[in-house]
Amino acid sequence: xxxxxxxxxxxxRKFLTGASVAAVGAAAxxxxxxxxxxxxxxxxxxxxxxxxxxxxxxxxxxxxSVTYPDADAPGVLIKLGTRVxxxxxxxxxxxxxxxxxxxxxxxxxxxxxxxxxxCPGHYSRFDVEAGGQxxxxxxxxxxxxxxxxxxxxxxIYAEGIDELLYGRLSNxx
Amino acid sequence: xxFKRQIGRLPIIPKDAKQFNVVCHYCIVGCGYKAYTxxxxxxxxxxxxxxxxxxxxxxxQPAETAAWYPPSMYNxxxxxxxxxxIVIKPDQDCVVNSGLGSVRGARIAEMSYSRARNTxxxxxxxxxxxxxxxxxxxxxxxxxxxxxxxxxxxxxEQGEDGLFVSAFDHGGAGxxxxxxxxxxxxxxxxxxxxxxxxxxxxxxxxxxHATRDMGVGELNNCYEDAExxxxxxxxxxxxxxxxxxxFLNRWVxxxxxxxxxxxxxxxxxxxxxxxxxxxxxxxRTVTVNACEVEAGKDRVMHLAINSGTDLALFNAWLTYIGQxxxxxxxxxxxxxxxxDAALAANKTSLxxxxxxxxxxxxxxxxxxxxxxxxxxxxxxxxxMFAYEKGLIWGNDNYRTNGALVNVALATGNIGRPGGGCVxxxxxxxxYSRPDYPGPRPAPYVDQLLISGKGSVHHIWGCDHxxxxxxxxxxxxxxxxxxxxxxxxxxxxxYGDRDAMVKAIMDAIKKGGxxxxxxxxxxxxxxxxxHVWLPAATSGEANLTSMNGERRMRLTERYMDPPGQxxxxxxxxxxxxxxxxxxxxxxxxxxYADRFKGFDWKTEEDAFMDxxxxxxxxxxxxxxxxxxxxxxxxxxxxxVDFKDGKIIGTKRLFADGKFNKPDGKAVFMETKWRGLxxxxxxxxxxxxxxxxxxxxxxxxxxxxxxxxxxxxxxxxMPFPLxxxxxxxxxxxxxxxxxLVEIYNDNGSTQAMVYPTTTARRKETFMxxxxxxxxxxxxxxxxxxxxxxxxxxxxxxxxxxxSDAPEGARQLSFKSLEYATA
Numbered sequence: 001x002x003x004x005x006x007x008x009x010x011x012x013r014k015f016l017t018g019a020s021v022a023a024v025g026a027a028a029x030x031x032x033x034x035x036x037x038x039x040x041x042x043x044x045x046x047x048x049x050x051x052x053x054x055x056x057x058x059x060x061x062x063x064x065s066v067t068y069p070d071a072d073a074p075g076v077l078i079k080l081g082t083r084v085x086x087x088x089x090x091x092x093x094x095x096x097x098x099x100x101x102x103x104x105x106x107x108x109x110x111x112x113x114x115x116x117x118x119c120p121g122h123y124s125r126f127d128v129e130a131g132g133q134x135x136x137x138x139x140x141x142x143x144x145x146x147x148x149x150x151x152x153x154x155x156i157y158a159e160g161i162d163e164l165l166y167g168r169l170s171n172x173x
Numbered sequence: 174x175x176f177k178r179q180i181g182r183l184p185i186i187p188k189d190a191k192q193f194n195v196v197c198h199y200c201i202v203g204c205g206y207k208a209y210t211x212x213x214x215x216x217x218x219x220x221x222x223x224x225x226x227x228x229x230x231x232x233x234q235p236a237e238t239a240a241w242y243p244p245s246m247y248n249x250x251x252x253x254x255x256x257x258x259i260v261i262k263p264d265q266d267c268v269v270n271s272g273l274g275s276v277r278g279a280r281i282a283e284m285s286y287s288r289a290r291n292t293x294x295x296x297x298x299x300x301x302x303x304x305x306x307x308x309x310x311x312x313x314x315x316x317x318x319x320x321x322x323x324x325x326x327x328x329x330e331q332g333e334d335g336l337f338v339s340a341f342d343h344g345g346a347g348x349x350x351x352x353x354x355x356x357x358x359x360x361x362x363x364x365x366x367x368x369x370x371x372x373x374x375x376x377x378x379x380x381x382h383a384t385r386d387m388g389v390g391e392l393n394n395c396y397e398d399a400e401x402x403x404x405x406x407x408x409x410x411x412x413x414x415x416x417x418x419x420f421l422n423r424w425v426x427x428x429x430x431x432x433x434x435x436x437x438x439x440x441x442x443x444x445x446x447x448x449x450x451x452x453x454x455x456x457r458t459v460t461v462n463a464c465e466v467e468a469g470k471d472r473v474m475h476l477a478i479n480s481g482t483d484l485a486l487f488n489a490w491l492t493y494i495g496q497x498x499x500x501x502x503x504x505x506x507x508x509x510x511x512x513d514a515a516l517a518a519n520k521t522s523l524x525x526x527x528x529x530x531x532x533x534x535x536x537x538x539x540x541x542x543x544x545x546x547x548x549x550x551x552x553x554x555x556x557m558f559a560y561e562k563g564l565i566w567g568n569d570n571y572r573t574n575g576a577l578v579n580v581a582l583a584t585g586n587i588g589r590p591g592g593g594c595v596x597x598x599x600x601x602x603x604y605s606r607p608d609y610p611g612p613r614p615a616p617y618v619d620q621l622l623i624s625g626k627g628s629v630h631h632i633w634g635c636d637h638x639x640x641x642x643x644x645x646x647x648x649x650x651x652x653x654x655x656x657x658x659x660x661x662x663x664x665x666x667y668g669d670r671d672a673m674v675k676a677i678m679d680a681i682k683k684g685g686x687x688x689x690x691x692x693x694x695x696x697x698x699x700x701x702x703h704v705w706l707p708a709a710t711s712g713e714a715n716l717t718s719m720n721g722e723r724r725m726r727l728t729e730r731y732m733d734p735p736g737q738x739x740x741x742x743x744x745x746x747x748x749x750x751x752x753x754x755x756x757x758x759x760x761x762x763x764y765a766d767r768f769k770g771f772d773w774k775t776e777e778d779a780f781m782d783x784x785x786x787x788x789x790x791x792x793x794x795x796x797x798x799x800x801x802x803x804x805x806x807x808x809x810x811x812v813d814f815k816d817g818k819i820i821g822t823k824r825l826f827a828d829g830k831f832n833k834p835d836g837k838a839v840f841m842e843t844k845w846r847g848l849x850x851x852x853x854x855x856x857x858x859x860x861x862x863x864x865x866x867x868x869x870x871x872x873x874x875x876x877x878x879x880x881x882x883x884x885x886x887x888x889m890p891f892p893l894x895x896x897x898x899x900x901x902x903x904x905x906x907x908x909x910x911l912v913e914i915y916n917d918n919g920s921t922q923a924m925v926y927p928t929t930t931a932r933r934k935e936t937f938m939x940x941x942x943x944x945x946x947x948x949x950x951x952x953x954x955x956x957x958x959x960x961x962x963x964x965x966x967x968x969x970x971x972x973x974s975d976a977p978e979g980a981r982q983l984s985f986k987s988l989e990y991a992t993a
Contacts, residue, residue: 130175141884
């Protein structure tokens with residue numbers, strides 16, 4: 001958790017509501033990935049399938065702190081209340097994102113009013129209703145989004161990420 | 174859906190990767206980067222001993238780590254003919270950016286030519302000529318022979334006034350000391366070309382004539398002054414988006430109050446506190462938002478003046494500060510001339526200025542207090558004045574520039590810590606040329622071309638179709654003239670050079686124009702040209718430039734240019750060689766002799782001939798010494814070379830001596846005269862919407878590289894036009910709809926971006942975009958020195974279509990950082 005603490009230190013001010021990394025510790029226990037034994041190298045990153053929550057845990061526009069693919073990678077699940085492309089769940093409105101800013105690694109805070117994730121470091125902001133598109137900012141990639149699956153019980157699993165996470169040269173360490 | 178690269182892992186830089194000094198080749202700030210290259214069959218590892226960072230990459234790295242790079246900083250490029258991995262990442266040790274990368278600079282690697290990874294395949298790889306009705310590749314010798322023969326034929330018939338030139342005059346990509354010298358030596362040394370214009374304006378002139386005429390060079394302070402100032406005055410500059418890392422690394426610490434220790438160390442017992450900022454801009458920008466976030470609203474004054482009325486505000490500041498006795502009398506007496514006359518001539522009451530600017534008298538009074546009211550104990554307030562295109566491309570450029578410098582001089586704020594009166598800049602600078610041989614004011618080249626003047630046109634890194642005023646009419650005339658030559662070229666076999674030159678010259682006599690475009694990519698104006706010559710860009714050749722605090726660095730060559738591309742300086746030299754040959758063959762030995770001195774083999778030869786041989790302090794500067802100075806370089810002018818280091822100059826005019834024969838800066842009389850450029854007032858009266866314009870964060874310049882970058886085009890498929898939602902309702906448009914902007918000058922298109930902070934009837938459009946050229950609706954009206962006035966443009970707006978596919982999934986939320 002050394003890296004995580006450094007991230008928290010880096011938050012330096014205006015630690016925001018919602019998707020703060022302060023919640024990481026609590027969520028961490030549930031999502032520790034099971035490490036596979038060494039296997040022949042594959043072309044792509046092998047992502048764990050981690051249960052992050054159940055659809056009943058989510059309320060509209062109330063972000064739930066999670067981590068994925070491991071405890072050092074904070075993120076958030078949000079039920080938007082309106083259908084969006086790649087949204088999952090019964091209403092196709094659940095999305096998940098990394099909450100480390102892909103510019104310089106500061107923790108993003110959720111703005112419930114306009115449903116954006118905002119960076120206190122250098123003012124970048126990402127639209128969770130538009131696939132994490134950087135509405136304005138310095139990052140050269142849009143916000144890494146989770147590939148989610150919901151099973152028959154309503155359990156929400158993350159099974160991949162569509163961009164490189166800040167602070168790691170492999171999404172799965 | 175937003176564009177995603179689907180990259181979950183990147184190659185790791187090995188310990189023994191080659192390293193190169195790099196300066197970002199986009200904006201004036203010139204952030205330091207390092208390029209790392211290594212063979213494609215090797216890679217580093219996660220163990221600390223196995224990577225260049227010496228850290229365990231098997232662990233999550235913290236915020237602001239140097240040991241991480243996103244996919245945009247990685248590519249595979251050719252180096253000495255071999256594919257290599259490359260990472261180009263911000264340099265933590267560079268004092269300019271301290272490891273910060275902007276959304277533009279952090280894509281340098283991804284914006285490089287890579288056949289292996291299909292990036293920037295738009296780059297020109299071969300000389301191209303108009304042959305059989307389309308552009309076709311050819312050899313350098315063939316293309317240059319055609320250029321030289323036609324150019325010489327025109328010179329023979331019309332003299333050098335028949336040759337028109339458009340050329341960059343800046344640093345960074347498409348510029349730099351090597352290349353401004355190469356082109357300058359050709360057109361101002363070998364020839365004396367008067368009909369030449371600069372990349373972004375229709376004549377050969379300074380954008381900041383006034384400050385230079387007053388004896389105050391425009392890049393006179395250092396970036397640290399923004400940390401030391403009591404008050405920053407920002408005029409027509411949206412620094413967060415256009416000088417991003419200067420703003421983040423130097424302005425923000427002052428606004429946040431974290432540079433107070435630095436102030437104490439510099440100023441001793443003088444009272445210091447967290448900085449304040451005055452922002453003069455008709456539009457609320459993200460810069461205003463960020464300043465409020467950092468300093469709190471009570472330390473930020475946004476003066477949202479009526480567009481184009483800056484001059485009246487500055488004159489009122491000068492008047493009020495004079496009346497209060499807050500001027501720096503000792504400085505004025507020792508280092509300036511003409512203060513009393515200027516004070517009398519420019520006298521403007523708070524009330525008169527309020528009426529003109531739309532501000533309240535209290536706002537003007539309070540801002541004057543922030544600028545000049547002495548601090549506790551009587552210490553002079555340290556105020557830094559920074560301005561850019563809002564002033565430069567705004568109403569009455571010359572006088573407005575002078576009026577602001579007046580205030581800075583009157584308050585003793587030039588040449589001193591925490592002061593300065595500086596332009597913020599667009600590109601880096603890199604000007605080294607023989608003197609321009611033309612008159613002042615210089616010829617209005619665009620208008621001459623429109624009216625049929627000029628027979629051959631050499632274009633260097635300029636794209637008038639996107640980046641000039643009156644662009645709609647310019648294009649119409651230019652296409653007609655160049656089409657005459659294209660059609661004539663189709664009437665003879667390409668291989669019959671004599672017949673080809675004759676056909677071209679005959680077409681020229683009928684009003685045709687022969688056009689040669691030197692660039693790194695196919696351009697919009699290139700569509701009209703007959704020859705394209707492929708240039709190398711920064712990193713494909715060694716390149717020197719200086720930034721906004723005159724910090725000069727060398728970007729080392731880290732990769733090969735695409736195909737046969739060459740640095741501009743060598744293209745200029747080869748044109749000179751061919752012109753000499755053609756002239757000699759025609760028996761014109763004396764004229765041919767003027768084209769000697771272009772036997773450069775490398776860009777370093779051009780640098781030694783130009784900067785080293787001709788510029789102030791140049792004798793201390795060589796490539797070898799610059800390499801050793803790394804990404805921190807030195808601040809021009811160099812004054813010595815000692816202990817293995819080039820010694821520079823932190824601030825200009827620190828001795829109180831200015832660029833005048835007697836060393837005294839001259840105050841300027843700058844009376845308000847309304848909208849000065851011809852036709853602007855009538856345009857304002859006739860058309861309902863102000864079409865303010867400028868850059869946005871994500872797009873660099875005219876998108877010449879960004880147009881081929883998915884990340885950028887996904888966000889900005891069309892130029893945005895910010896509109897107040899009620900204005901949108903008036904013309905029945907929604908977010909993302911395409912609208913037509915039109916007036917008597919022309920018409921263009923943009924994508925509607927709802928903006929609640931936009932004032933009614935005041936829009937802002939992204940400029941110089943390939944998918945909607947704002948310059949199409951800008952009038953030809955210029956000031957007395959042929960400086961364009963882009964900002965004061967009025968037009969009508971109507972719907973063209975619903976949002977096209979590319980604009981449907983975009984985020985149209987506020988650009989402002991907000992926590993709730």
